[in-house]
Amino acid sequence: MQKTKLLILVAAFTFFLVNLASAQVKDTVLKPADTSKIKLSKSLDTAAKKPMTRKDSMKAKYVNPGKVAGRKAVFRSMIIPGWGQLYNMQLLNDGYGTRAGKSQFFQKLYTGGKIAAIYGGVTVLTMSYIESSKQYNLALTELQYRDSHSDQPDPNGPFGSRYSTSGITQRKDTYRRNKQIVLFSYGLVYFANIVDAYVAARLHFFNIDDNLSFKVMPSMINTNSMYGFNATPALKVSLTF
Template structure:
């Protein structure tokens, strides 16, 4: 009887130890596994694709350069058109002069347009007159060459001028025509340059806060023989 009770106790002890070992093993295996939390994905979420343009920094566009190119293009086609474009910029209120009185600037721009066409008009009249006089002197010279130096009795000069004087007059008016043609190019170039400069200056900072300061300074330089200092003036601009 005692042996049976002892056997029962030993058997129950082993059963309890075995169950405890199984339970401990299950707990440890569960703890050793690292769980990873996965966030749910919303169905309405759209993935934004990064393009090359989005990844690059937007390039800076200088409005002064753009306006200058447009003014030059217009002035090259029709003289004075670039100046009219600059007046349009004033009306649109672009640039650093926006909000300020533009009356004097418009009058000045209009005067430049009038000066451009006045210059072309004067040059045209000069070219016509030089061509007319050149043909008269040339005709007189051709007549004298064909008649042994005798002046044309029906010509406008008669015997007032010698043959050398007629030759000099012909060369002078021919040279005047060439000068007029060169002056055409100068006025045309001045028209283009003025339109470009005015368009660029319209976007420059010319407000009341712009100032400059001149102060004495020294320009230093190192040479083979030692230190050299040259007196100079230092110009400082404040925007």
């Protein structure tokens, strides 16, 4: 009886081992070998061994000088208005491309004029804001006095009885609106200063020379008629610079 049980256990264990071995054989046969890692390592080794050419080196080291100059000009103009224009003037001194070695006198004069325009505009706006604030405060003081003295004018004020209360109120509102316009104009001048510095810095690195040509040739313009092709003769002008 014990021998029979032992034989049954041995047979069951043998059957289990046979099934396990056959399953591993099937998995080995059906599952393809993972060669991606091998190929990747080979490609990395090949790339590492491949010498870098001069063209690849130039691609890796290339930096767009116009973008760099534009960012620098914007950063300077954001800190101090006009600083970006001074930076662009320094670019004119350095020269670039066909303009290298040339005086660029008129371009420098134009850039200096933009700096003067920026600070001239800020000065005018500041003077206007100071004057508007002064007149606004005078009108407000007069209205406060009349409100507390039964609509009687201030004897020491600049208005007297020549101006009515409604007129002084309108005057106060006008100067308050002028102050708001001046503040908005400050923002416009600041924004225009940044945009001008960026555009001038980018355009400095465009190859602009005196070689300009144009070509005129006959052409046809389709008017897109719903009843068929309807063309109109025209002249085509192409500019090359």
